[in-house]
Amino acid sequence: MSSNFQQDSIGQNRAIGVAVTIFTSIALYNALELSVLIPLSFRAYRSLYFWSLSTSTVLGVIPTCLGTLFQYFALAPLWLSLLLQNIGFICMVPTQSVVLYSRLHLITTNRRLLRFLKWLIIIDTTILLIPTVTLNFGSEYFPHSWPWVRSFDIIERLQITWFSLQEMIISSVYIIETARMIKISPKEDKKRNKILYELVGINIVAIGMDVALLILEFLGYYSTQIMLKALVYSIKLKMEFAVLGLLLSIVRAHPSGQREFMSTDMSRVLSG
Helix, strand or coil: CCCCHHHHCCCCHHHHHHHHHHHHHHHHHHHHHHHHHHHHHCCCCCCHHHHHHHHHHHHHHHHHHHHHHHHHCCCCCHHHHHHHHHHHHHHHHHHHHHHHHHCHHHCCCCHHHHHHHHHHHHHHHHHHHHHHHHHHHHHHHCCCCHHHHHHHHHHHHHHHHHHHHHHHHHHHHHHHHHHHHHHHCCCCCHHHHHHHHHHHHHHHHHHHHHHHHHHHHHCCCHHHHHHHHHHHHHHHHHHHHHHHHHHHHHHHHCCCHHHCHHHHHHHHHHHC
């Protein structure tokens, strides 16, 4: 998402132009690479995990990058740039929570928790998306209108805070449940425990990136946060691809005992 992006860059056009080009190029490369790798990693294409990963990559990161480039370098009409950015925002940011949610049932059987998180994602996405998109268009087409610009600033901070917090909550649940699995799993199963530790590490890094975006937003580095967002989400999606590989490793290990249900669930998710 972007508001008054070009105005923020006055006096710094060359430096910001280089930064925009570098960040979006890396994000686009990550997205295009994942667009090829994700379909090759699934045997079928029916699971929520597959479709949320694919949607966030193809319809999320790529349009966001193109919209940012088009707007900053004035390569397309404003309405097209904003349309691409908002489509990208809708498919990239809320869908990241769906990606996290779609694999959460692999490590917890708490149906009440899973149901709560599902409705949390649905409800807050519905509530936040409409005003965010509307105010984004209004603040861009009426950049000198204080009510439009101020309202967008408020909803922008609200949505980035909430979606980041939501991702942190889901990742924290994953960390807690994975840590519990490490504690109860056989001590001699070192390979499986190593994989679980790596899963915890990936989720901690993802939380750190969310915190970094929040800090930039609240310190007033809005343009920097906007430029980095697509790159950060493309990196998080690449980490999800790493998670996919780790989950496959656990499936191939055929874990036994009271956690044997994980092998069946993972197979179902990864095969679609």
